[in-house]
Amino acid sequence: MAMPTKPMKIRAWIDDATPTMASVKVIIFHEMESGLRKDKASGQVVPAQYITELACEHNGKTVLTCLWGPAISKNPFLAFRVKNVKKGDLIKLSWVDNKGDKETGESKVE
Amino acid sequence: MNYTRRSFLRASLAAGTVAIATGAGLLIPRSVLAAWPKNAFEAKTMDEAMKDIAGATSAPESADIIVEAPDIAENGAVVTVTITTKLANVEQISLLVPKNTTPLIASYILTSNTDGFVTSRIKMRETSDVIAVVKSGNKLFSAKKPVKVTLGGCGG
Numbered sequence: 253m254a255m256p257t258k259p260m261k262i263r264a265w266i267d268d269a270t271p272t273m274a275s276v277k278v279i280i281f282h283e284m285e286s287g288l289r290k291d292k293a294s295g296q297v298v299p300a301q302y303i304t305e306l307a308c309e310h311n312g313k314t315v316l317t318c319l320w321g322p323a324i325s326k327n328p329f330l331a332f333r334v335k336n337v338k339k340g341d342l343i344k345l346s347w348v349d350n351k352g353d354k355e356t357g358e359s360k361v362e
Numbered sequence: 363m364n365y366t367r368r369s370f371l372r373a374s375l376a377a378g379t380v381a382i383a384t385g386a387g388l389l390i391p392r393s394v395l396a397a398w399p400k401n402a403f404e405a406k407t408m409d410e411a412m413k414d415i416a417g418a419t420s421a422p423e424s425a426d427i428i429v430e431a432p433d434i435a436e437n438g439a440v441v442t443v444t445i446t447t448k449l450a451n452v453e454q455i456s457l458l459v460p461k462n463t464t465p466l467i468a469s470y471i472l473t474s475n476t477d478g479f480v481t482s483r484i485k486m487r488e489t490s491d492v493i494a495v496v497k498s499g500n501k502l503f504s505a506k507k508p509v510k511v512t513l514g515g516c517g518g
């Protein structure tokens with residue numbers, strides 16, 4: 253498995269109840285191979301390939317850095333909340349895995 | 363030995379140390395971003411993982427941290443875990459599963475603009491506690507939630 257099959261999906265929105273806080277939900281399409289699993293046909297251990305770092309930016313400023321290991325599930329899902337946000341602001345996410353593959357995605361706050 | 367040379371060396375070494383210390387102080391956030399904590403993620407015991415990621419082997423439990431996870435996870439490959447904390451100045455939230463092959467699952471570095479809330483999906487090898495360690499104002503706090511796993515999610 254090399255690069256992800258589909259681009260990551262990001263949704264960022266503000267609830268009326270908390271007008272300055274945005275909720276962000278992300279799904280990244282990545283195998284997250286732990287390096288512990290054996291291929292059923294060949295009996296060989298499948299080499300580890302997993303996202304190690306995911307950086308979350310709000311208008312160019314880092315708000316959350318995720319340091320991940322192989323025990324994050326396949327097709328990782330992440331939800332978090334950012335303060336001092338208004339509609340139209342830009343949320344940008346970029347990850348890198350242990351093999352050097354990477355992806356960047358962005359979404360405007362709704 | 364030439365005395366002036368020796369004192370010159372000593373003075374310049376001292377000056378150098380100060381410069382490095384200041385530089386390191388300024389660079390802390392950046393160096394955290396750049397260095398994925400390999401040792402912590404490869405640690406096989408809870409104590410090692412805790413020491414490498416949080417700097418201490420234990421953290422007092424706090425009622426201001428809530429770990430939300432299912433009581434019973436039918437599939438250990440996908441266990442949704444939410445950590446919420448009301449603690450102020452949260453700098454880091456680490457997630458550990460003591461019974462996994464490598465206990466450290468993830469570590470989240472927050473800023474003053476991040477709410478104390480993170481959800482992710484994790485793999486669990488067997489029934490275990492899920493432990494959240496929160497660093498707030500340079501102090502460590504923790505909370506845990508037991509999760510019963512009926513089908514392990516790490517091997518195959």
